[in-house]
Amino acid sequence: MSTRKEILDPSKYWSESGIKKGLLYSEVLGWLDMGHARGNDIKKLMDSFAIGEASGNDYYDVRYEQTMAIDRFSTGRFKMWRIKRGRNIEERRSIALSMMMSTAVAFENWQSMPWFSWYTDSGFSAEDLVSDLFGFYKFMFPRIYWHDLRIASKESALRRWDYYGPIGSHKNKGFLPLLFPDPGDKFTCQRAPFKGQLPKFMTMVTPYKSAPDDVIAHPLNKIAGILAAIE
Numbered sequence: 001m002s003t004r005k006e007i008l009d010p011s012k013y014w015s016e017s018g019i020k021k022g023l024l025y026s027e028v029l030g031w032l033d034m035g036h037a038r039g040n041d042i043k044k045l046m047d048s049f050a051i052g053e054a055s056g057n058d059y060y061d062v063r064y065e066q067t068m069a070i071d072r073f074s075t076g077r078f079k080m081w082r083i084k085r086g087r088n089i090e091e092r093r094s095i096a097l098s099m100m101m102s103t104a105v106a107f108e109n110w111q112s113m114p115w116f117s118w119y120t121d122s123g124f125s126a127e128d129l130v131s132d133l134f135g136f137y138k139f140m141f142p143r144i145y146w147h148d149l150r151i152a153s154k155e156s157a158l159r160r161w162d163y164y165g166p167i168g169s170h171k172n173k174g175f176l177p178l179l180f181p182d183p184g185d186k187f188t189c190q191r192a193p194f195k196g197q198l199p200k201f202m203t204m205v206t207p208y209k210s211a212p213d214d215v216i217a218h219p220l221n222k223i224a225g226i227l228a229a230i231e
Contacts, residue, residue, distance in 0.1 A: 001125075002031075002033060002125065002127065002166070002168060004158070004166070006021075006022045007025075007157050007158060007161065008022040008034070009154040010024055010146075010151045010152075010153065010154065011153070021035035021038075022034050023127070023157070023167075024151050024152075024157065025151070025152040025156065025157035025160055025180070026149040026150060026151055026152070027151075028148065028196070028199055029130050029134060029149060029177040029199075030127065030177040030193075030196065031127035031167050031178075031180070032127055032130070032149075033127045033128065033131040036127070036131035036132050036135055037131045037132075037135040037138060038138075039136065041064065041100070042096060042100065042135060042136050042140065043139055045062060045063075045064050045096050045099065045100070046139075048062040048063065049062055049083070049087070049092045049095075052085065053085055053086075055085070058084065061080055061082050061083070062080065062081055062083055062099070063078060064078065064079055064096075064100060064103050066078075066103055066107040077103055077106040077107040078103065079102060079106075079219060081095065081099060081217055081219050083216070083217045084215055090205075091208070091216070091217075095208040097136060097205050097206075097207045097208070098207040098208040098209070098210075100132060100133075100136055101132075101133075101207055102219075104128070104129055104132045105129070105173075108124045108125075108129065108173075109124075123171075124171040124172060124173050125167055125168045126167045126168075126170040126172045126193070127167055127172075128172070129172060129173075129174065129175050130172070130175060130178075132175075133175050133202060134202065136205075137201060137202050137205075140205065141201065145201075148199055156182050156184065159182060159184045160180045160182060160183070163180075163183040164183075170193055174195075176195050176198060177195070177196040177197075178193050178195060179193060179196045180193045
């Protein structure tokens with residue numbers, strides 16, 4: 001659940017690599033949760049591919065998960081896929097993107113359930129899915145993205161928050177960005193948030209589509225599902 005006090009001052013950072021968590025507003029991608037966008041989850045997933053490819057086994061399993069913590073209770077969703085060894089880097093990226101996207105949607109839906117909505121408004125919050133996707137590309141193709149993202153000043157971001165309300169009250173169930181025009185810009189048409197388009201650098205990988213008889217990679221649906229534990 002994101003709050004106003006988490007809005008960052010981008011002028012204090014020379015690149016996104018220095019930001020561990022908090023909110024920024026991008027003129028291209030809308031609100032970004034830099035915790036979601038770290039890409040640590042994708043690094044872990046791609047490490048699993050590398051281990052599997054080096055195992056010598058004909059097939060190997062990879063797992064991707066997203067979790068949240070409520071006090072001492074952790075819960076989330078996960079997916080496991082079985083991969084035929086011999087996948088090149090492009091295929092691994094494609095499979096990883098498919099795993100991330102499907103799990104992220106399942107996780108946001110899980111957060112939206114009535115037994116969690118009393119605690120958090122994070123389910124499908126405007127920034128969640130697009131931040132996950134940015135984290136994927138940020139890890140896969142590392143470089144400084146500040147110019148591409150057109151990050152707004154902290155003052156401009158605060159104006160948006162105060163004018164449109166908390167971002168958790170705006171839901172986005174897809175990976176296209178939800179954009180919030182700056183109400184302080186007299187040349188901007190002040191209207192409700194609207195869907196934008198992804199920049200080209202965030203369309204470089206096509207999600208993998210598996211078939212029921214696919215021998216390259218397929219979900220292990222019987223063990224994909226809910227993750228819950230007491231820490």
